[in-house]
Amino acid sequence: MKIILETKRLYLREFIPLDGYHFFHLNNDPEVIKFTGDEAFESLDEAYDFIKNYSEYKNNGFGRWAVCLKETKEFLGWCGLKFVKDKNETDLGFRFYKTHWGNGFATEAAIASVNYGFSKLKISEIIGRASIENKASLKVLKKCSFKFKEQFIYNNQPSVLYTIKNDKY
Numbered sequence: 001m002k003i004i005l006e007t008k009r010l011y012l013r014e015f016i017p018l019d020g021y022h023f024f025h026l027n028n029d030p031e032v033i034k035f036t037g038d039e040a041f042e043s044l045d046e047a048y049d050f051i052k053n054y055s056e057y058k059n060n061g062f063g064r065w066a067v068c069l070k071e072t073k074e075f076l077g078w079c080g081l082k083f084v085k086d087k088n089e090t091d092l093g094f095r096f097y098k099t100h101w102g103n104g105f106a107t108e109a110a111i112a113s114v115n116y117g118f119s120k121l122k123i124s125e126i127i128g129r130a131s132i133e134n135k136a137s138l139k140v141l142k143k144c145s146f147k148f149k150e151q152f153i154y155n156n157q158p159s160v161l162y163t164i165k166n167d168k169y
């Protein structure tokens with residue numbers, strides 16, 4: 001198990017095969033995927049295969065990470081960075097089990113991910129996209145000091161692009 005970073009209450013680690021279980025159950029909740037553009041996995045096996053084939057760490061040196069509670073090691077959700085090759089940009093994403101919403105976990109994990117991206121990975125800019133109706137997601141981006149850049153349409157939903165620049169570059 002490779003731990004990438006720690007915060008006061010959390011640690012973020014690379015995915016392990018067993019996380020397929022959590023990916024299945026996270027995406028199986030219509031409220032969790034409401035604004036993400038994702039669909040539920042067809043089966044547990046499909047989710048396990050997704051994790052098995054997750055190649056971001058190998059290809060880019062970073063990716064999304066599992067967010068776990070230090071106290072219990074419980075998997076709460078995921079957060080992290082994704083390099084989007086065709087756009088040459090790195091985006092911040094997060095998704096948590098509904099039972100853990102509203103505890104500040106996404107903000108805590110997201111701030112740490114951005115700091116890691118800037119200080120360790122030397123990324124010059126990180127972006128975040130969200131539907132304008134996804135108030136919690138927008139709040140997290142703002143609390144990470146992202147700034148509004150532009151509005152666009154994604155999946156027929158008005159959406160916004162937020163960005164934060166690494167002041168060392």
Ligand SMILES: CC(C)(COP(=O)(O)OP(=O)(O)OC[C@H]1O[C@@H](n2cnc3c(N)ncnc32)[C@H](O)[C@@H]1OP(=O)(O)O)[C@@H](O)C(=O)NCCC(=O)NCCS
Pocket residue numbers: 031032033035036077094095096097100101102103104105106107108129130131134135136137139140
């Ligand atoms: C977005 C998400 C990760 C936020 O997780 P979280 O751990 O609850 O976030 P936090 O507790 O760190 O902060 C959320 C903030 O949004 C606020 N918030 C939550 N739901 C809200 C809503 N419906 N309307 C307005 N504000 C809301 C919270 O009050 C909090 O702000 P505060 O600290 O000022 O009180 C979580 O809602 C989630 O997993 N959503 C489904 C997946 C998703 O949409 N991901 C983003 C795709 S772009």
